[in-house]
Structures are given as structure tokens and as C-alpha cells.
Amino acid sequence: xxxxxxxGRTGRMAGAIGLGCWAIGGHFTLDGRNDGWGDVxxxxxxxxxxxxxxxxxxxxxxxxxYGTGHSERVLGAALKSRRDEAIIATKFGxxxxxxxxxxxxxxxxxxxxxxxxxxxxxxxxxxxxDLYQIHPGDLTEDQADAAAEALEKLAEAGxxxxxxxxxxxxxxxxxxxxxxHFAAVQQELNVLHDGPEMxxxxxxxxxxxxxxxxxxxxLLSGKFTAASRLPGSDVRGAGHSWVKHFKDGTPTPxxxxxxxxxxxxxxxxxxxxxxxxxxxxLARSPHTFPIPGFKTEAQVRDNLGALEKGPLPAAVMAEIxxxxxxxxxxxxx
Numbered sequence: 648x649x650x651x652x653x654x655g656r657t658g659r660m661a662g663a664i665g666l667g668c669w670a671i672g673g674h675f676t677l678d679g680r681n682d683g684w685g686d687v688x689x690x691x692x693x694x695x696x697x698x699x700x701x702x703x704x705x706x707x708x709x710x711x712x713y714g715t716g717h718s719e720r721v722l723g724a725a726l727k728s729r730r731d732e733a734i735i736a737t738k739f740g741x742x743x744x745x746x747x748x749x750x751x752x753x754x755x756x757x758x759x760x761x762x763x764x765x766x767x768x769x770x771x772x773x774x775x776x777d778l779y780q781i782h783p784g785d786l787t788e789d790q791a792d793a794a795a796e797a798l799e800k801l802a803e804a805g806x807x808x809x810x811x812x813x814x815x816x817x818x819x820x821x822x823x824x825x826x827x828h829f830a831a832v833q834q835e836l837n838v839l840h841d842g843p844e845m846x847x848x849x850x851x852x853x854x855x856x857x858x859x860x861x862x863x864x865x866l867l868s869g870k871f872t873a874a875s876r877l878p879g880s881d882v883r884g885a886g887h888s889w890v891k892h893f894k895d896g897t898p899t900p901x902x903x904x905x906x907x908x909x910x911x912x913x914x915x916x917x918x919x920x921x922x923x924x925x926x927x928x929l930a931r932s933p934h935t936f937p938i939p940g941f942k943t944e945a946q947v948r949d950n951l952g953a954l955e956k957g958p959l960p961a962a963v964m965a966e967i968x969x970x971x972x973x974x975x976x977x978x979x980x
Contacts, residue, residue: 650954652933654706654734655830655855657778657809661734663929664951665706666699667859667938671721672714675748677741680885682750683714685878687942689721695947696725700732702951708833708857708938710738710782711767715745719770727772735771736831736857738782738813739763753783755790757797764801778831779807784814791819795826802828813859817844824852831855836935837863838913838927838967839892839905849934861937862924863892867906867913869920871898908970912963922953927967930958 654661670684671692696707707726709718719737726733739760742751767776779801781794791812798810811831814820823829834845836858849856862868864883877884877896884896892902906920913923921939928937939950959967 650957652936653853653855654936655809655811655849655934656853657830657855659734659777661706661855661936662704662954663936664925664954665704665708665734665736665857665936665938666696666947666950667940668707668709668718668722669713670940670942672709672712672718674880675712675714675717675743675750677750677887680887681880682882682885682887683880684940684942685881689724691943692721693725695941695944696722697729698944699947699951700726700729702948703954704947704951705732706734706736706857706936706938708736708738708859710741710780711763711770712738712741712743712750712782715743715748715750716766716770719767723771723773730773734777735773736778736780736811737767737771737776738780738833739767740782755781755783755786755794757793760794760797760801764806768806775805775808777808779810780831780833781810781812781814784812784816786819788822791822795823795829799826799828811855811857813857815842815845817848820845820854821848821852829854831857833857833859835860836928836931836937837861837867838909838924838971839863839867839902841931846932846934850932854934855936856932856934858928858935858937861928861939862921863902864890865940866892866898866902867920867924869906869910871903873898873900873903905971905974908974909967912959912967912970915959915963916956918953918956919949921949922956923959925950925953926956926959927964929953930961930964
């Protein structure tokens with residue numbers, strides 16, 4: 648059975664590694680650029696999700712934006728006969744044209760939240776969403792407060808169990824602690840990008856920290872080199888300015904150098920590179936829940952195998968910290 652952790656302020660337990668369902672949404676666009684991960688096979692996606700359940704993973708994170716609803720439909724189909732085993736997390740806040748598979752704008756108004764929630768419930772085929780998350784990370788205080796009040800009403804109506812926010816702004820997240828059903832944040836966290844302020848807030852308030860991009864958009868899987876080149880049909884090759892570690896579909900030299908410096912440490916104890924990267928997150932805080940993406944059964948098995956190896960040992964974590972600190976010091980000089 649997969650190691651479990653207390654899932655924030657929900658009163659539930661979740662497998663310490665979940666699955667992120669962005670990639671299985673297939674094609675869609677943002678700002679006219681591809682925002683998906685290339686072609687998908689829905690049957691393979693469903694099988695991979697069910698295998699994850701068999702292996703003890705029960706946390707699945709999607710969004711209505713992923714494939715403009717397609718990811719939610721695939722997830723709902725996979726969990727149809729096993730709903731009670733799963734913790735379903737999804738997100739809202741990007742408006743979309745489902746026919747054109749295009750994201751359009753941001754809307755977190757109460758009326759939009761009411762509508763978006765109803766659509767996600769239908770696509771997932773459930774009566775209640777376990778964790779309903781604000782997807783846009785940057786909101787005004789007025790927008791955030793109005794959204795929080797609307798989400799509390801959905802919780803009181805039984806349409807969601809709890810809610811959270813996908814943001815890296817710990818100060819903004821702290822303002823939500825007064826709302827009783829606020830249970831989790833989703834932050835970027837990986838060995839190339841730490842998030843100590845948000846992790847401190849999670850420890851203080853008992854929030855779950857869902858960790859997006861735990862493998863740095865696949866870079867920490869160890870399969871990329873300076874010669875790798877992804878097409879424009881892949882989000883990493885589409886030219887989005889917010890994609891940090893790929894430029895024109897090619898890994899940046901800085902990221903590859905960092906990974907090479909850490910390779911032996913991450914693969915200690917017989918770990919694969921992905922398992923080492925996930926082991927770093929598990930060791931980073933008892934509140935973390937990395938949610939690596941996947942498109943194949945092999946990826947799911949590799950990622951969930953990190954639980955058999957366990958969190959990275961303290962001595963290894965200290966060596967990684969020393970290397971990262973030395974690199975940062977050199978960059979500042």
C-alpha cells in the first residue's frame with residue numbers, strides 16, 4: 648500500500664504521490680499557442696489511471712482548462728466504478744471555447760464559478776468534487792475574496808468537499824486561512840525551483856501542498872539532452888514565455904547543467920532520475936503531494952515507484968542543498 652499523508656484540512660488521507668492530468672487532456676491552445684502535450688490515447692490514459700489506483704495512488708488533479716474539458720471526461724470515465732477510492736481535484740478560472748479547444752480569458756466571478764462547477768461535475772460524472780481549486784495564480788484581493796465566498800457556498804451546498812488555490816503567492820494564500828473549507832494550495836515545487844515560504848505556510852496552517860511541475864515539465868526524468876527538440880505541438884516547444892527550462896523546445900543549458908550536477912545524488916539508492924526528483928519533494932516537507940503528469944502506464948509505474956524507495960535521506964538532501972547554494976552564490980557574484 649502506498650504511503651499516505653494527511654490531506655490538508657480535509658480530514659482525509661491521500662497517497663503521498665498523486666497524478667497530474669494535464670497531459671491526458673490532449674490538444675488545446677492558450678494565447679494562440681499549443682498548451683497541450685501532443686497526441687493522446689484515451690484508452691491508454693484510462694488504463695494508466697486505473698493502474699495508479701491499483702498501486703495505491705488516490706489523488707488525481709485535473710482542470711477544466713486541460714483539453715477544454717477532455718481531461719475531466721477521461722478522468723471521470725476511469726474512475727466511474729471506483730469513485731469512492733479516489734480524491735478528485737480539479738480547477739477552474741480560465742474561460743474556454745470547447746469546440747475550438749481554446750482558452751480565452753480569466754473569470755473567477757461567483758456566477759462563473761457556479762457555472763464552471765456544474766460543468767465539471769457533469770464531465771467527471773460525480774455529485775461532489777473533493778478539492779476544487781482556483782486555477783489563475785494572480786488575483787486582486789477583491790477577486791480572491793469574492794471567489795472564496797462563492798466556494799464556501801458550494802461547499803455548504805455539498806457540491807465540493809474543500810477548495811484550494813493554485814498560486815505561488817504565499818501572502819495571498821494566507822488571506823484565505825479564515826475560510827473553513829480552504830484546505831490546500833498548489834505550488835510549483837521541484838529540485839530546480841524551491842518554494843520555502845509556501846511550504847512554511849502549509850506547515851503552520853496544516854494545508855496540503857500539491858506540487859505542480861514536480862519533474863520540471865519532464866526535464867527531471869533524465870531523458871533530455873542538449874540535442875533534444877520538442878515540436879510546436881507540445882507546450883514545451885510552443886514558445887510560451889512562462890515555460891522556464893525549455894526554449895524553442897530545447898532544454899536550457901543552465902537546467903541541464905544543474906541536473907547533471909545532481910544526477911548521482913538523485914539516483915542514489917537505485918532510484919531512477921524521476922524517482923529521485925520525487926523523493927526530494929517527499930523529503931522536503933510532510934505536507935507535500937507531488938502530482939507528476941503522465942501519458943503512459945510506464946510513466947505511472949516509474950513515478951509511483953518513488954514510494955518504494957522513500958524520501959531522499961537527510962544526508963543526500965544536505966548535499967543537494969550545498970550544490971544548489973554554491974550555484975546560486977556563483978550566479979550572484
